[in-house]
Amino acid sequence: MQIVDEILKIKKVKNTAVRTVVLRHLLSQEKAQSLKDIENALVYTDRSSIFRTLKTFENNKIIHSIEDGSGMIKYAVCVKGCNCDPKDLHYHFYCNNCDKTFCLFDVPFQNIELPENFKIQQANMVVKGLCNNCNK
Amino acid sequence: MQIVDEILKIKKVKNTAVRTVVLRHLLSQEKAQSLKDIENALVYTDRSSIFRTLKTFENNKIIHSIEDGSGMIKYAVCVKGCNCDPKDLHYHFYCNNCDKTFCLFDVPFQNIELPENFKIQQANMVVKGLCNNCNK
DNA sequence: TAATCTTTGCAATCGAGTTGCACCATATGG
């Protein structure tokens, strides 16, 4: 998995066993993952280690977190070149039926006209409904 | 406070002591309130009663909940005529500095072009940054 | 190699949310 090494190198985060498996797992998933999801997938890795790894990744903008209303924070790998600035924002979609959370990278993020003197720094945009798989 | 009675009547929710004080409190606040906020304000009212009251209000579309990433669900009174449908959606603003969450009723909600076969049912849109009071 | 810093695993803790249960208030029917 060279991609894992490459990402960590670019973001200047030291490579470790836990970091490798966590990032590899995140990259392999189409939907955003909760701490529990990762814990279940990586049976031999401790929860707190995964937790701290996620915090490290988030601080170094390797991943971003999503609050989709499921009660669990979800994590997804940032796209290449993302700095988690307002310009890098995208919508998320939470499926009420299958419980999956997707990053909608292809849906353009519209500029929001905030009231006078309000300044945007980040955003958490979650559209909820039925995904293409469940809307049948 | 006739407005409280009026809202409860319109939404067909029976008036009780707890419901009156909770709704009155929510109406008196400019920012969305967490369970803890309300608990702190209404010292003599039990937490679980407030909790169940909020659930009742939410089910009857008197209030809506907001997940602003603070770790606590916030509640705000719906505007008149709101049915919590996608058409009634609005943005929320969370201030990273003062921790307040506002409903941005005046910011138009833009239509989002979802991918093929995705169906919107609700949304939780939170813009984070600095509010007009903190952005100085 | 010794000293230092970082990462990891385990166990414990925190806190928001939620629930069970008994009691109380209201209203409904005889």
Next chain:
DNA sequence: CCATATGGTGCAACTCGATTGCAAAGATTA
């Protein structure tokens, strides 16, 4: 007007995701 049913309330306990303290293991540097 009382008896019963229905729903609301307060208290205490519990759930579960998130987080932290601490000591051991591993990596890095002098």
